[in-house]
Amino acid sequence: MAAQGTSRSGLSSALPLLAPAYLWLTAAIFLPLSAMVFFSFMTDLPLSGKPWAFTLGNYAAFFSQSLYLTLLLASLRLGLEVTLWCVIIGYPAAYVLAKVLKGRSREAIFLLVILPFWSNGLVRIFSWAMVLREGGILDTALNAVLPFKINIDLMYSYPAVIIGLVHSYVPYMVLTCYLTLQAIDDSLIEAGRSLGASRLQVLKRVIIPLSMPGLVAGAALIFVPVVGSFMEPRILGGRTGTFYGTIIEDQFVAVFNWPLGAALSFILLAVVLVILAVASPVLKRAA
Amino acid sequence: MMTTRVLEGLGRFYIGLLLTFLYLPIIIMALMSLNVSPFYQLPFEWTTEWYASLWQNDQLIAATWNSLEIAVITTIICVVLGSAASLALYRYDFRGKKFLQALLFPPIAIPWLITGTAMLIFFFGVGIGRGLFAILLGHVALALPYVIVVVSARLQTFAPELEEAARSLGANQWQVTMRVTLPWIMPGVIAGGLFAFAVSFDQFVVSYFLSTPGQTTLPVEIYAAIRKGFTPEINAVSTIIIVVSMALMLLTARFFKFGGEK
Amino acid sequence: MRMPRLTAFLTATSVIASVLAASAGEVHVLNWKGYGADEPWAVEAFEKATGNKVINDFFNSEQEMLTKIRTNPGLYDVVMINAAFNDQAMAEKLIQPIDVSKLSNYANISPDKASSPMLDHDGKVYGVPWVWGLTALAINEKSFDKPPTSIAEMWNAAHKGRVVIRDDAVEAVQFGAIATGQNINDIKDMEAVKAKLTSLMPQIKTFWSSENDWNQMVASNQIDIGTYWSGSADRAKTHFKLPVSLVIPQEGAVAWLDAFSIPAGSKNVEGAEAFINYMIDPKFYVEWVTKVGAPVSANTKAVEALPEDAFNRKVMGDPEVAKRIQFQAPITDKQREAYLALWQQLKVDVK
Numbered sequence: 001m002a003a004q005g006t007s008r009s010g011l012s013s014a015l016p017l018l019a020p021a022y023l024w025l026t027a028a029i030f031l032p033l034s035a036m037v038f039f040s041f042m043t044d045l046p047l048s049g050k051p052w053a054f055t056l057g058n059y060a061a062f063f064s065q066s067l068y069l070t071l072l073l074a075s076l077r078l079g080l081e082v083t084l085w086c087v088i089i090g091y092p093a094a095y096v097l098a099k100v101l102k103g104r105s106r107e108a109i110f111l112l113v114i115l116p117f118w119s120n121g122l123v124r125i126f127s128w129a130m131v132l133r134e135g136g137i138l139d140t141a142l143n144a145v146l147p148f149k150i151n152i153d154l155m156y157s158y159p160a161v162i163i164g165l166v167h168s169y170v171p172y173m174v175l176t177c178y179l180t181l182q183a184i185d186d187s188l189i190e191a192g193r194s195l196g197a198s199r200l201q202v203l204k205r206v207i208i209p210l211s212m213p214g215l216v217a218g219a220a221l222i223f224v225p226v227v228g229s230f231m232e233p234r235i236l237g238g239r240t241g242t243f244y245g246t247i248i249e250d251q252f253v254a255v256f257n258w259p260l261g262a263a264l265s266f267i268l269l270a271v272v273l274v275i276l277a278v279a280s281p282v283l284k285r286a287a
Numbered sequence: 288m289m290t291t292r293v294l295e296g297l298g299r300f301y302i303g304l305l306l307t308f309l310y311l312p313i314i315i316m317a318l319m320s321l322n323v324s325p326f327y328q329l330p331f332e333w334t335t336e337w338y339a340s341l342w343q344n345d346q347l348i349a350a351t352w353n354s355l356e357i358a359v360i361t362t363i364i365c366v367v368l369g370s371a372a373s374l375a376l377y378r379y380d381f382r383g384k385k386f387l388q389a390l391l392f393p394p395i396a397i398p399w400l401i402t403g404t405a406m407l408i409f410f411f412g413v414g415i416g417r418g419l420f421a422i423l424l425g426h427v428a429l430a431l432p433y434v435i436v437v438v439s440a441r442l443q444t445f446a447p448e449l450e451e452a453a454r455s456l457g458a459n460q461w462q463v464t465m466r467v468t469l470p471w472i473m474p475g476v477i478a479g480g481l482f483a484f485a486v487s488f489d490q491f492v493v494s495y496f497l498s499t500p501g502q503t504t505l506p507v508e509i510y511a512a513i514r515k516g517f518t519p520e521i522n523a524v525s526t527i528i529i530v531v532s533m534a535l536m537l538l539t540a541r542f543f544k545f546g547g548e549k
Numbered sequence: 550m551r552m553p554r555l556t557a558f559l560t561a562t563s564v565i566a567s568v569l570a571a572s573a574g575e576v577h578v579l580n581w582k583g584y585g586a587d588e589p590w591a592v593e594a595f596e597k598a599t600g601n602k603v604i605n606d607f608f609n610s611e612q613e614m615l616t617k618i619r620t621n622p623g624l625y626d627v628v629m630i631n632a633a634f635n636d637q638a639m640a641e642k643l644i645q646p647i648d649v650s651k652l653s654n655y656a657n658i659s660p661d662k663a664s665s666p667m668l669d670h671d672g673k674v675y676g677v678p679w680v681w682g683l684t685a686l687a688i689n690e691k692s693f694d695k696p697p698t699s700i701a702e703m704w705n706a707a708h709k710g711r712v713v714i715r716d717d718a719v720e721a722v723q724f725g726a727i728a729t730g731q732n733i734n735d736i737k738d739m740e741a742v743k744a745k746l747t748s749l750m751p752q753i754k755t756f757w758s759s760e761n762d763w764n765q766m767v768a769s770n771q772i773d774i775g776t777y778w779s780g781s782a783d784r785a786k787t788h789f790k791l792p793v794s795l796v797i798p799q800e801g802a803v804a805w806l807d808a809f810s811i812p813a814g815s816k817n818v819e820g821a822e823a824f825i826n827y828m829i830d831p832k833f834y835v836e837w838v839t840k841v842g843a844p845v846s847a848n849t850k851a852v853e854a855l856p857e858d859a860f861n862r863k864v865m866g867d868p869e870v871a872k873r874i875q876f877q878a879p880i881t882d883k884q885r886e887a888y889l890a891l892w893q894q895l896k897v898d899v900k
Contacts, residue, residue, distance in 0.1 A: 010381040017375035021368040021431055022387065028428035029394050032405035035412075050641075067894055093305045096298035104541075109302060111536040116309045117485035118532050119316065122509055123525050127312035130319070130327050133771060137315065155771075156755040167309065174305075175478050176440055182474065183444035199294075213443040217436050221395065228398035231491075234716075238755035242896040245398055250893065252404060253610045254718060255885050265401040272396045273389065325789075326768035411620050500606045511582050514609060514759040 040262035058263035068247065068264065072271065075244035079227040082165045083219050089166065090173030091215065095207075097174070098181035113174050121168065125235050128164050129155055132236075156238020164232045169225075173218035180214030181207070216280060224272055228265075244268060313529060320522035337519040341527075344520055349501075350508040351524060353419060357504065358487040361426040365483040368427075369434030370476050374468065376435070377442040391432040399429070403496035410497070421497040422504065426487040433486055434479035441475025575602045576820040579617060580629040582607040585680075585837055586828065595827050601820040618643045623814035626821040632667040632806040635676045636879035644810040645818075646673035652826040657850040667879060668808055676808035677825050680780075682844030683795075683865075683874060684720055685802035687777035687785075689767050690792035700728050700798040702774060709752050713766065713775030716756035718892035719885060720803065721746060723877070724776060727801045734878040743891060750899040760784070767791055783860045784842030795864070801873040806847070 039045060040059070044052040062068045097110055116124070131137040134153035142152060154160050184207060192202040208215075230245035237243075244264070251261030323332035341347065376388060394402065403425070410421050445468065453467045454460075469476075491506040498507050509521050580586040587605040596603060606625070608614040611634050618628060618638070630638055638644045649655040655663070658678050662668075668676035686703070688696060692711070703712055714721060723733040725742035736742060754772060757763045760781045766772045768791055782795040809825045811818060827833055831851040837843045838855060845865045846852050855862045864870065880888075 010379055011383075014375040014379040014381060017371040018387070021372035021435070022390070024368065024424075025390070025394070025428055025431060028406065028424045029402060030390070032409035033393060033397065033402065035409050036401060036405040065890070067890070067897055070897055089305065089308075092298075093302055096302050100295050100298040101302070108537060109306070111539075112306060112533075113309065114481050114485075115529065115533055115536065116313055117481070118488055119313055119529055120506055120509055120521075120525050121489050121491065122506065122513065123316055123521060124312045126327070126513075127315040127319070129765075130315050131311060133769065135769065137311075167312065170305075171309070172482075175482070176437060179437065179441045179475055179478055180444055183441070199290075210444070213440045217440040220392075221433065221436060224392065224396045228396065230398070230400070234756075234758075239750065239753045239896070239899050241755070242893065242899075245400075247893055248398055249400055250718075250889060252400060253612055255889050256612050256615065256882060257886055258404065261404075262401060265397050268398070269393055269396045273392060276392065324768065326765045326791075328768045407620065500604060511607060511609075513761055514582060517761045517765070 036258075036262045037266060039259050040266055042259050045256075045258055058260045059267065061260060062264065062267050068244070071242065071244045071247055072268065075227045075268075076271070076275075078161070078165070078229075078233075078243060079223045081162060082169060082226045083223045085162065085166045086170045086173040086222050087215065087219065090170045090218065091177050094174045094177035094181055094214075097178050098184075099186075110178065113171055116167075117171055121231065124168065125164055125232060128160070128167070128236065132160050132163070156236065156241070158237065158240055160236040160238075161233050161241065164236045165226055165229065168232070169222045172221045173215075176218035176221065177211055177214040180211040184210045220276060224276075227272060228268060316522050317526040317529070320519050320526045322519065325518050337523045338527075340518070341520045341523045346503075347505075347508055347512070347520060347524055350503045350505045351528070353503065354488055354505040357419065357423050357426055358484050360423060361430055361487040362480050362483045364427050365430045365434045366476055366480045369431050369479055369483075370438050370472070372431075373435050373438035373442055373472075373475075374464070376439060377445075391435055394429055394432045399490075399492035402429070403493040406493060407496040417497045417499045418502045422494050422502075425493045425497055426490055429490065429493060430483035430486040433482045437479040437482060438472060438475040441472045441478075445471050574817045574820050575604055576627060576817055576824050577604050577606065577625045578627045578629075578824065579606050579608060579614060579625045580627075581609075584629070585833075585841075585843060586627075586629065586824075588837065588841065590836065590840070591827075591833055594833070595824060598827070599820070599823045601817070601823065603824070615641075615643070618812050622812075623816060625812045626815040626817045627824050628810050628812050629679070629807055630676060630810050631877075632665060632676060632678070632808050633877040633879045635667050635808060635810065636670075637882075638810065639670055639675050642813055644675055645813045645815070646675055647677060647811055647825075648822070649674050649677065651819075651822045652677065652829070654826050654829045654831075654848060654850075657848050658829065659847055659849045662806060662847045665806065667806070676810045677829065678847035679807050679809050679828055680844040680846055681804060681806040681876075683779040683797065683802045683804050684715070684724070684776055685779060685782075686774060686796040686798055687763070687782040687793050688774045688796055689770070689772055690794055691770060692773035696794055696796050697774075698796070698799050700800045702796075702798075703728075704749060704752060706752075708773045710754050711771065711773040712749070712752040713754055713757050713763065713772050714749070715776055716758050718889040719877075719880065720776070721892050721895075722888045723803050723875075725749075727798075727803065727875070730800065733803055733875045734880075739891075743895070746895055747898070750895060753899075764789060764791060764793075767793055778844075779865065780842060780844035787860075788842050795860075797864075797870055797873070799873065801875055804874040804876045806876060807844070808847075 041054050041056065042052045043055050043057065044050045046052055093113070097106060097113075101109060129136070132153075133139070133155035134151060136155070138154065139152040143149060154163070188206055189202055192206050193199075197205070228245045228248070230243065230249045233241040233243045234246055235241070248261050248264050251257045251264070318331070319327055320337055321333055321335065323334045323336075376384065406421070406425050407417070410416060410424075415421050415424070449467050449471070450463050453463045458466065489506060490504070491510060494504045495507050495510065498504065505524070512518065512521055578586050585591065587607075592603045592605075595601070606617070608617055611631055614628065614630065615634070615638065618625060619641070628644070630644070635644075655677065662678035662681065665678065668674060668678065686700065692708075702708070714724070722736070722742055725746045726733045726736045728745050729738065729741045731737060731742070754766075757766070757775065763775065763777055763781065764785050767785070777795070779795055782793050785791045785793040809828060811821045815821055829846070829848045829851070831848060831854040834843070834846045834848065834851040835854050838859065838861060843861070845861045852862055852866065857863070
């Protein structure tokens with residue numbers, strides 16, 4: 001059941017609604033980014049006072065050094081894992097919020113889920129350090145409960161990065177899924193059940209397809225930033241915390257190689273767009 | 288109906304687990320704001336000195352106000368502009384629509400590091416420079432795609448027949464929008480607003496590049512403080528923000544129903 | 550005859566007032582945060598003494614510092630540039646020569662620092678030596694009965710997973726150079742450095758990038774040993790009461806020199822000179838070391854003003870130490886990028 005708007009007068013009617021948002025985006029993002037695209041084809045920045053020339057070298061570097069490809073794959077994998085965890089954890093929560101809870105408690109809990117968004121990201125990460133490290137909250141709590149002594153030190157590891165990222169991004173998934181789940185008419189579900197379908201079948205045939213837009217939106221909002229993230233990996237990942245995002249950061253912070261940093265970012269953008277373009281029809285068909 | 292009860296009970300339990308997960312670091316953050324050690328060292332020693340010294344910390348307080356102001360303005364602008372754009376993308380078909388939709392992804396996809404640096408150079412070249420106005424420009428641009436994506440997702444669940452029906456009853460476009468479409472997408476709009484606020488309030492990288500001394504935001508101040516010498520004043524201010532937000536939110540929930548009940 | 554005299558008087562007053570206003574200007578300072586120039590008592594003392602207003606801005610990396618000067622011509626009056634970067638700043642015409650005759654304290658700067666080829670070009674002074682320090686080793690006193698003396702302690706299997714090193718490609722490569730007995734500014738055998746660092750990787754718990762990282766980890770007893778700055782180790786011990794000791798290994802340590810420069814186009818050169826003079830003044834230095842903790846001053850009189858058993862005087866002033874430290878020299882952008890590529894590869898190969 002496609003819920004698309006009907007084709008109407010087209011661009012001329014859409015323009016006044018679209019213009020403010022897209023003009024703002026143009027001025028603040030697309031124009032600056034175009035400048036960056038320009039830079040990515042240079043050897044040095046004009047700003048540095050050094051002679052510069054046009055080159056494809058920065059893009060070529062991506063292919064000539066296996067380092068970048070390895071890290072890009074690692075980051076993509078990180079993005080995929082975090083997104084999957086967010087779906088597994090977030091979707092059921094959204095369902096409960098949308099269908100099980102009612103009234104005041106639903107709204108209160110909904111807000112409570114959103115609230116951690118507003119805590120400062122850096123402080124949150126440091127707080128995770130307290131939980132995950134050896135002698136930290138998790139270690140102490142488990143040792144108090146279990147009969148045998150174990151040593152949990154999750155800090156500075158890949159799992160810590162996953163936990164930190166999932167914690168930061170799962171509210172996105174809960175929110176977007178809630179929006180679409182809540183729109184599903186209860187009578188549809190009742191109809192399905194009364195026709196003899198089991199809960200599982202109703203879930204598979206009615207609920208998931210109808211809430212797909214929310215899932216896809218949430219996945220996009222999570223996958224995309226996680227692939228380029230560098231703060232959580234750096235702080236929580238320890239010596240395994242090197243990812244594509246941290247390499248790009250290095251080009252700006254450790255050396256003055258903005259052209260390379262820009263080129264690497266646009267390669268990232270291209271890859272992400274390709275993935276999204278390929279994935280969304282697949283997901284839509286599954287609906 | 289027993290299974291329904293059991294399932295519902297499990298569901299509630301699950302939500303409880305999720306909330307525990309979400310709030311674990313926040314509770315720790317709050318606890319550490321009351322601990323003597325500036326290095327999160329246990330054993331726990333109670334103190335309120337960090338809250339006391341927070342009041343003396345003009346820089347941190349000024350940055351907090353800046354963050355709040357910018358976040359509120361960003362949210363309002365984003366919600367208005369973003370909802371309008373979503374409506375347009377939903378209602379109308381035209382050449383280049385796919386392109387415009389694809390354009391929403393670069394701001395989210397490109398590491399904020401690049402966008403921030405790009406803004407720094409471009410604003411400098413164009414004469415906008417750095418400062419709170421530049422930060423606002425950047426925040427709105429970063430949050431807009433989120434609002435558009437979220438409101439669009441909600442619009443996908445909207446039945447176009449409702450608009451048609453209203454129109455056939457003689458309502459003009461404006462009335463249709465205000466009376467039929469908007470109430471339906473209100474949860475999406477509010478969600479988008481919450482996102483925009485979060486994106487702006489917790490935005491670090493772009494704010495960092497565009498700030499100048501005296502015109503900074505809270506995340507930038509926190510980052511600087513961490514590099515210089517962390518004090519739990521940071522925990523204190525973060526805790527205060529969470530507590531105040533919680534109070535505000537619960538109050539809003541009391542008076543506004545935005546769960547989209549029919 | 551009154552009117553002309555009145556006019557003359559008014560004119561004179563306004564001229565004097567504008568002269569005073571011009572000299573009571575603003576001094577824009579660019580430095581690391583919490584690194585002396587923004588201490589509230591220092592700013593107050595300087596403002597009172599000279600009538601200038603101090604506006605501090607900060608950077609978190611040398612690259613950021615250079616970017617800020619490049620994108621804000623004429624804004625900053627004083628910038629703190631690590632001596633190894635002074636070359637680059639001068640080559641890009643970002644800083645101007647300093648008239649050291651205007652700085653009364655300059656005469657007391659230790660001669661080897663004042664005449665450093667990193668700061669003097671074509672007979673002109675482009676940087677005033679301020680403080681210097683070491684990137685050596687620091688230990689968690691709880692993990693050692695006796696302090697180690699060799700850099701090889703970092704590779705001791707007993708500390709596996711409890712070693713930290715700074716996330717900085719140049720520092721890491723130079724650390725590797727010292728560990729393989731080479732000159733940090735002229736590394737002949739990069740393969741040896743690479744091999745040495747590769748074998749260090751499994752020992753490492755994580756990379757630190759700020760003092761706070763280090764201090765937090767030693768406070769919760771998570772690390773035994775790591776590279777650390779000399780001033781920071783001292784500060785951790787005296788100011789934060791943490792069980793930290795500095796160890797200057799017999800193989801040597803990397804030394805760095807921080808200096809103040811005046812950016813080209815500064816609008817208040819006089820104020821800048823006064824500020825720099827204050828920064829190298831013994832009175833400021835002693836108060837800074839006592840209240841907060843600091844690296845070693847390049848001003849010999851300032852160091853002498855410290856008590857005899859002060860860390861900066863006793864340990865850092867020890868000639869034995871001076872013999873085995875190597876000061877960082879400038880490196881080209883290309884070299885820096887090569888080091889970074891090496892370092893990134895090392896970090897990726899780690900599992």
